[in-house]
Amino acid sequence: MSQSKCGVVAVIGRPNVGKSTLMNALVGEHLSITSSKPQTTRHRVLGVMTEEVSALPTQFIFVDTPGFQTKHSSALNKTMNRAVLTALGDVNVILWVIEQDKLTDADLKVLALCPKGVPVIAVINKLDQLDNKNLVLPFIEKVSGQANFAAIVPVSAQSKKNLDGLKQAVAEHLPEQPFFYDEDTLTDRPEKFLAAERIREKLFRLVGDELPYTCTVVIDKFTIEDGRRVIYASILVDRQSHKAMIIGKGGEKLKRIASEARQDMESLFQGRVHLETWVKVRSGWADNAGLLQSLGYD
Numbered sequence: 026m027s028q029s030k031c032g033v034v035a036v037i038g039r040p041n042v043g044k045s046t047l048m049n050a051l052v053g054e055h056l057s058i059t060s061s062k063p064q065t066t067r068h069r070v071l072g073v074m075t076e077e078v079s080a081l082p083t084q085f086i087f088v089d090t091p092g093f094q095t096k097h098s099s100a101l102n103k104t105m106n107r108a109v110l111t112a113l114g115d116v117n118v119i120l121w122v123i124e125q126d127k128l129t130d131a132d133l134k135v136l137a138l139c140p141k142g143v144p145v146i147a148v149i150n151k152l153d154q155l156d157n158k159n160l161v162l163p164f165i166e167k168v169s170g171q172a173n174f175a176a177i178v179p180v181s182a183q184s185k186k187n188l189d190g191l192k193q194a195v196a197e198h199l200p201e202q203p204f205f206y207d208e209d210t211l212t213d214r215p216e217k218f219l220a221a222e223r224i225r226e227k228l229f230r231l232v233g234d235e236l237p238y239t240c241t242v243v244i245d246k247f248t249i250e251d252g253r254r255v256i257y258a259s260i261l262v263d264r265q266s267h268k269a270m271i272i273g274k275g276g277e278k279l280k281r282i283a284s285e286a287r288q289d290m291e292s293l294f295q296g297r298v299h300l301e302t303w304v305k306v307r308s309g310w311a312d313n314a315g316l317l318q319s320l321g322y323d
């Protein structure tokens with residue numbers, strides 16, 4: 026008998042249901058970026074968590090995916106949808122995340138993507154937003170009619186409610202096999218990627234409604250000098266007018282984006298960071314498949 030369990034868990038759902046928040050809460054680190062705007066996540070992000078579940082050392086390899094897009098069809102969105110489908114190709118468990126008291130056509134479209142034979146756990150997120158707790162059971166009943174779920178688990182990713190229950194439910198479906206990663210591994214993504222994502226998160230949180238969707242971030246330099254990380258980053262925008270909006274009056278907006286991103290990086294990397302950011306105009310980057318590839322979109 027094997028002494029450990031290990032497996033891959035895909036986290037899927039329509040945009041904005043809380044997939045990234047859930048993965049971060051499960052892994053215990055702010056790996057995947059989150060914001061109140063849908064479609065913040067553009068890349069597949071692996072989060073690794075190793076802990077004992079029911080007295081058995083267990084390694085969960087979570088794959089956070091971009092919210093599946095059915096509305097727009099830019100090259101970027103096609104690339105993101107492909108990332109969702111690839112993530113489902115070879116997993117042990119799927120977490121299908123929905124919001125409490127909401128079951129939409131978009132949710133069901135995502136559910137229909139799940140390959141047959143892979144256990145699907147329905148995760149009802151944002152439980153903290155539910156005023157009337159009596160509504161949980163009827164909603165669970167409604168959800169249970171949609172598919173043959175391995176389990177239905179209500180949680181709050183934000184207030185970390187019932188995450189242990191979710192881990193237990195997932196662990197039941199992981200195969201007994203040796204770990205794929207060292208016990209202290211958190212992610213397969215390099216620091217350079219995590220740095221760019223921190224800046225992108227601040228753009229989503231601090232810049233007006235539509236603008237962040239038309240931006241991306243490229244790291245031009247990432248070195249360690251005298252024990253601190255020195256990072257030069259460019260924010261690519263579509264138009265000259267967008268550049269001014271990101272820089273802000275007297276450079277205030279860009280200063281705040283960089284300062285908050287730097288603080289997050291210092292906490293994530295547990296060391297000092299020197300961050301310099303520039304804003305550059307690169308028109309049509311989201312529609313240029315070749316450019317997307319060179320920017321690291323898989």
Ligand SMILES: Nc1nc2c(ncn2[C@@H]2O[C@H](COP(=O)(O)OP(=O)(O)OP(=O)(O)O)[C@@H](O)[C@H]2O)c(=O)[nH]1
Nearest residue numbers: 041042043044045046061063064065066092182183
């Ligand atoms: N109240 C509440 N809000 C939550 C919870 N989980 C996530 N959120 C919020 O929901 C919003 C979307 O969360 P994300 O984790 O970015 O959602 P996502 O599904 O990864 O979004 P995409 O990147 O669009 O695919 C953010 O504002 C989160 O703070 C929760 O349990 N309770």
